[in-house]
Amino acid sequence: MPSSQAQIAPAEGKLGILIPGLGAVSTTFIAGVEAIRRGLAQPIGSLTQMGTIRLGKRTDKRSPLIKEFLPLADLNDLVFGGWDLYEDDCYQAASHAEVLEASFLEKVKPFLSGIKPMPAVFDQNYVKRLEGKNVKKAANKWELAQQVRADIQRFKKENNCSRLVMIWCGSTEAFRKPGEVHSTVEKFEEGLRQNHPDIAPSMIYAYAAFQERVPYANGAPNLTTDVPALLELSRKNSAPTCGKDFKTGQTLMKTILAPGLKARMLGLSGWFSTNILGNRDGEVLDDPESFKTKEESKLSVLEHILQPELYPDLYKNFYHKVRINYYPPRGDNKEGWDNIDIFGWLGYPMQIKIDFLCRDSILAAPIVLDLVLLLDLAQRTPALKDIGVQEWLSFYFKSPMTNPNLYPEHDLFIQLMKLKNTMRHIRGEEMITHLGLEYYD
Numbered sequence: 001m002p003s004s005q006a007q008i009a010p011a012e013g014k015l016g017i018l019i020p021g022l023g024a025v026s027t028t029f030i031a032g033v034e035a036i037r038r039g040l041a042q043p044i045g046s047l048t049q050m051g052t053i054r055l056g057k058r059t060d061k062r063s064p065l066i067k068e069f070l071p072l073a074d075l076n077d078l079v080f081g082g083w084d085l086y087e088d089d090c091y092q093a094a095s096h097a098e099v100l101e102a103s104f105l106e107k108v109k110p111f112l113s114g115i116k117p118m119p120a121v122f123d124q125n126y127v128k129r130l131e132g133k134n135v136k137k138a139a140n141k142w143e144l145a146q147q148v149r150a151d152i153q154r155f156k157k158e159n160n161c162s163r164l165v166m167i168w169c170g171s172t173e174a175f176r177k178p179g180e181v182h183s184t185v186e187k188f189e190e191g192l193r194q195n196h197p198d199i200a201p202s203m204i205y206a207y208a209a210f211q212e213r214v215p216y217a218n219g220a221p222n223l224t225t226d227v228p229a230l231l232e233l234s235r236k237n238s239a240p241t242c243g244k245d246f247k248t249g250q251t252l253m254k255t256i257l258a259p260g261l262k263a264r265m266l267g268l269s270g271w272f273s274t275n276i277l278g279n280r281d282g283e284v285l286d287d288p289e290s291f292k293t294k295e296e297s298k299l300s301v302l303e304h305i306l307q308p309e310l311y312p313d314l315y316k317n318f319y320h321k322v323r324i325n326y327y328p329p330r331g332d333n334k335e336g337w338d339n340i341d342i343f344g345w346l347g348y349p350m351q352i353k354i355d356f357l358c359r360d361s362i363l364a365a366p367i368v369l370d371l372v373l374l375l376d377l378a379q380r381t382p383a384l385k386d387i388g389v390q391e392w393l394s395f396y397f398k399s400p401m402t403n404p405n406l407y408p409e410h411d412l413f414i415q416l417m418k419l420k421n422t423m424r425h426i427r428g429e430e431m432i433t434h435l436g437l438e439y440y441d
């Protein structure tokens with residue numbers, strides 16, 4: 001047994017999953033976990049549940065399941081809670097979202113009906129299109145943070161949890177740049193007391209989580225923990241964090257395809273991406289301020305993968321456009337089109353067209369599962385718990401968080417290698433470099 005294996009604390013007791021935002025993604029995730037626990041479905045799309053990891057040489061034939069290699073929480077030990085500005089319980093919210101069929105939802109109805117949202121920290125300046133009654137009241141943002149801390153403590157006690165993880169599945173908030181108020185913990189706390197307008201609701205949840213030593217993952221493109229004050233708190237309180245923006249439909253395809261084009265030194269003159277979707281997320285993104293946050297997240301991907309500064313003849317000045325259009329008839333079943341103008345030998349142009357009829361929440365739910373399990377693992381792992389940002393989880397995000405002096409890695413295949421090598425590293429196994437010369441000695 002490798003020595004570092006003993007150092008990861010075991011996953012004993014219940015793991016509470018706390019979710020701001022009980023909408024399409026989170027209810028699809030919760031309903032799915034319950035169905036999987038009852039043997040009604042398979043955890044398709046989840047690397048932690050279905051994936052394997054190769055250890056040692058190819059000739060060793062050691063490829064255990066990841067969930068057997070790492071001491072992850074067992075699905076039977078997960079309990080769920082959350083906040084929303086709408087009073088719907090998880091069954092009602094899932095029915096409203098229309099991701100899962102009514103006949104399927106019936107099977108998990110009693111379980112879902114039992115999960116009722118706690119009153120939310122909400123500010124319409126950050127999400128213009130929503131209005132709900134299940135909202136906390138307080139004299140200032142500091143008091144709101146204390147209320148969330150009390151919610152966390154109560155949930156932990158009532159559900160007899162040994163550990164908690166928080167994951168933001170709330171709506172995309174309006175775009176804000178980091179400012180002075182986000183620069184240190186002291187300034188941030190002063191800002192909470194002064195009701196500073198640049199402290200978003202998502203930051204209040206994250207602040208409360210870190211104060212309670214609870215790790216926090218960010219599924220939306222909002223800044224949230226990606227500011228110095230909250231990163232400082234994350235490190236100080238050994239509450240790891242990761243984000244931003246789940247990498248699902250169109251951006252997933254982009255980060256699969258673009259590395260392939262670059263690997264073969266094929267040029268790119270333009271990439272036009274457009275989407276139609278009709279769920280509540282689409283409605284929120286119909287507001288230009290929320291769309292701006294999403295656009296920033298979606299646009300950065302190609303620049304980082306293609307590296308035009310290193311390959312000016314292939315990628316300088318390529319035109320990249322991303323549109324999202326709210327189209328109610330489609331609900332959660334998004335359609336994403338990509339028109340890609342590439343060029344090859346002697347500059348001859350070619351085109352690639354993608355029409356991805358995807359299901360947003362079906363793609364996002366297994367990501368939520370993996371993230372909560374891996375963040376919980378990070379908090380139990382000496383090498384990871386005090387470093388704040390968990391860059392090895394970039395694999396799951398459109399805008400991966402990194403330390404400020406690093407550029408993010410967007411290439412899905414490099415991200416996967418980073419993820420698996422981190423898993424090997426924390427268990428004292430050898431890194432896999434894919435060199436392979438040793439087989440020819």
Ligand SMILES: NC(=O)c1ccc[n+]([C@@H]2O[C@H](COP(=O)([O-])OP(=O)(O)OC[C@H]3O[C@@H](n4cnc5c(N)ncnc54)[C@H](O)[C@@H]3O)[C@@H](O)[C@H]2O)c1
Binds near residue numbers: 120130170
């Ligand atoms: N589904 C995907 O593929 C995908 C991919 C990347 C990112 N995301 C992001 O994940 C998030 C959730 O997506 P969804 O499809 O479930 O959206 P949704 O609109 O169905 O659910 C979001 C929920 O958050 C609630 N909410 C908003 N602000 C809140 C607050 N301050 N506190 C508590 N609750 C709040 C809303 O009332 C709503 O019920 C969105 O930000 C979306 O952009 C989704």
